[in-house]
Amino acid sequence: MSSLPPDDSLFDAGLKVFVEERKALAKALRARGDKAGAKAVEALAKPTPSAWALNQVARQQAELVELYLTTQDAEAATQIEALGREALFAAKDAHRRAQRAVMDAATARLVADGTNVTRALSDRLAQTLQTAAMDPQGRARLRAGRLVEDLEAADFSTLALLAASQGLQVEARERPAPAPIQAPAASVAPVLAPAPADAPALALAPALALAPAPAPAPAPAPIPAPMPAPLPAAPRPPLEPTAAEVQAAVEAQRQTQAKLQSQRAAEQRAQAAREEAEREEQQRLEEDRILEQARKIAENRRLEKERREAARLAQAEQVLAEVAEKRALAEQAQLAVEQAVKLLDLAKLQHEQAREHLEQCQAELLVAEDAHRELLGGAANDA
Numbered sequence: 001m002s003s004l005p006p007d008d009s010l011f012d013a014g015l016k017v018f019v020e021e022r023k024a025l026a027k028a029l030r031a032r033g034d035k036a037g038a039k040a041v042e043a044l045a046k047p048t049p050s051a052w053a054l055n056q057v058a059r060q061q062a063e064l065v066e067l068y069l070t071t072q073d074a075e076a077a078t079q080i081e082a083l084g085r086e087a088l089f090a091a092k093d094a095h096r097r098a099q100r101a102v103m104d105a106a107t108a109r110l111v112a113d114g115t116n117v118t119r120a121l122s123d124r125l126a127q128t129l130q131t132a133a134m135d136p137q138g139r140a141r142l143r144a145g146r147l148v149e150d151l152e153a154a155d156f157s158t159l160a161l162l163a164a165s166q167g168l169q170v171e172a173r174e175r176p177a178p179a180p181i182q183a184p185a186a187s188v189a190p191v192l193a194p195a196p197a198d199a200p201a202l203a204l205a206p207a208l209a210l211a212p213a214p215a216p217a218p219a220p221a222p223i224p225a226p227m228p229a230p231l232p233a234a235p236r237p238p239l240e241p242t243a244a245e246v247q248a249a250v251e252a253q254r255q256t257q258a259k260l261q262s263q264r265a266a267e268q269r270a271q272a273a274r275e276e277a278e279r280e281e282q283q284r285l286e287e288d289r290i291l292e293q294a295r296k297i298a299e300n301r302r303l304e305k306e307r308r309e310a311a312r313l314a315q316a317e318q319v320l321a322e323v324a325e326k327r328a329l330a331e332q333a334q335l336a337v338e339q340a341v342k343l344l345d346l347a348k349l350q351h352e353q354a355r356e357h358l359e360q361c362q363a364e365l366l367v368a369e370d371a372h373r374e375l376l377g378g379a380a381n382d383a
Contacts, residue, residue, distance in 0.1 A: 008144070010041065010044065011055050014113055015049060015113050015115065018046050018047065019046060022041060022042065022044060026039075047149070048148070048149055049115050049121055049125075050124045050125040050150055051128060051148055052109075052113075053107070053125060054102070054125070054145075055145040055147055057102055057109065057145075058142055058143060058145035059145040062143070064102050066143075067101070068099055068101070068129070069133055069143075070098075071091065071097075071098040072098075072133050074094065074095070075088070075092055078091040079252070099126070099129065103122070103129070119271065123268070124150045131151035131152065132147065132151055138151060
C-alpha cells in the first residue's frame with residue numbers, strides 16, 4: 001500500500017466525486033509549490049465502495065469502529081484465557097452486535113451516496129472489516145479511515161500477535177508438575193509439619209513428613225493401625241496458558257473462520273443455484289407462454305383458413321347454382337328459338353301458300369277480265 005499525505009481530507013469526499021476532488025486537491029498543492037504532495041495525491045487510488053463506506057463510518061462514527069475492535073479483542077482474550085463457554089458466547093454475541101452496527105452504518109452510507117448494495121458488495125464489506133481488524137496496519141488504516149481497497153482473508157496466525165499486543169501473556173512455558181503425595185505405611189501415621197502462615201498453597205505438599213508411630217497398647221495380639229483418609233489436594237494456583245494452548249486456540253479460531261467462509265460460500269452457491277433455478281423457471285414459463293401464443297396463433301390461422309375455404313366453397317356452389325340456372329334458361333331459350341323457327345317455317349309455308357293462292361287468284365282475274373272483254377266486244381259487234 002502506498003503512503004498517504006498528512007492532509008487526508010480527500011477521504012472525506014463522496015465516492016462519486018472522489019476523482020474530481022483528487023484532481024482539485026492535486027491542483028491546489030501544485031499551485032502552492034508542493035509537487036511531491038500533488039504527486040502523492042494523484043497516486044492515491046479511488047477507494048472501493050466497501051473501503052469508502054468503512055472510511056466514512058470510522059471518520060463520522062468512530063465509536064462504532066472502536067467498539068468493534070474492542071469486542072474482537074475481548075473475544076480473542078476469552079478464547080486464549082479459556083474463561084468458559086458462557087463467557088465465550090457472551091463475547092461472540094457482543095462482537096456480532098458490534099459488527100452488525102458497523103455494517104449497518106456502512107450500508108447506510110452507501111445507500112445515501114446512491115450505490116446499489118448487492119449481496120456481493122455486502123460480503124466484500126464484511127470481509128474487508130474482518131481482515132482489517134486482524135492486522136495491525138489494517139487496524140491503523142481502519143481507525144484513520146484510510147482504506148483504499150477490498151481486503152482478502154488474513155492469515156489467522158496473527159491472532160496470537162493481536163493477543164500479545166493487547167497485553168495477554170502467551171509466552172511458552174511448561175505447566176508445573178504436581179508434587180507427588182506418598183501413601184503412609186501401615187506402621188506409620190502421617191504428621192503434618194507446621195508451615196508458616198504466608199507459605200503458598202503448593203508448599204503444603206512437600207511439608208508432609210513421616211514420624212514414628214506411638215507404642216502399641218498391650219493386647220493379646222497386635223492390631224494394625226487403620227489407614228488414614230487421604231488428604232484433599234491443595235488448591236493449585238491458576239496456570240497461565242501455554243504456547244500449545246495458544247496455538248490450539250488460534251487453530252480453533254482459524255478452523256471456525258474457515259467453516260464460516262465455507263458456509264458463506266455454500267450459502268452463496270445455494271443462492272446462486274436458487275437464482276439460476278428461478279431464472280430457468282422464468283425462462284420455462286416464458287417459453288410456455290410463447291408456445292401457448294404460437295398454438296393460439298396457429299389455431300386462429302387454421303380457423304381463418306377453414307373459414308376462407310368454407311367461403312370459397314359457398315361461393316363456388318353459388319356460382320355453380322347460377323351456372324345451372326343460366327344453363328336452364330339457355331335451354332329454355334333454345335327451345336323457344338326452336339319453336340320460333342318452327343313457327344317461322346310454318347309462317348313461311350303459309351305465306352308461300354297464300355302467295356300461290358294470290359297468283360292463282362290473279363290468273364283467274366286475268367281470265368275473267370279477258371272473258372269480260374270478249375263479252376263486251378261481242379256485244380258491241382252484235383249491236
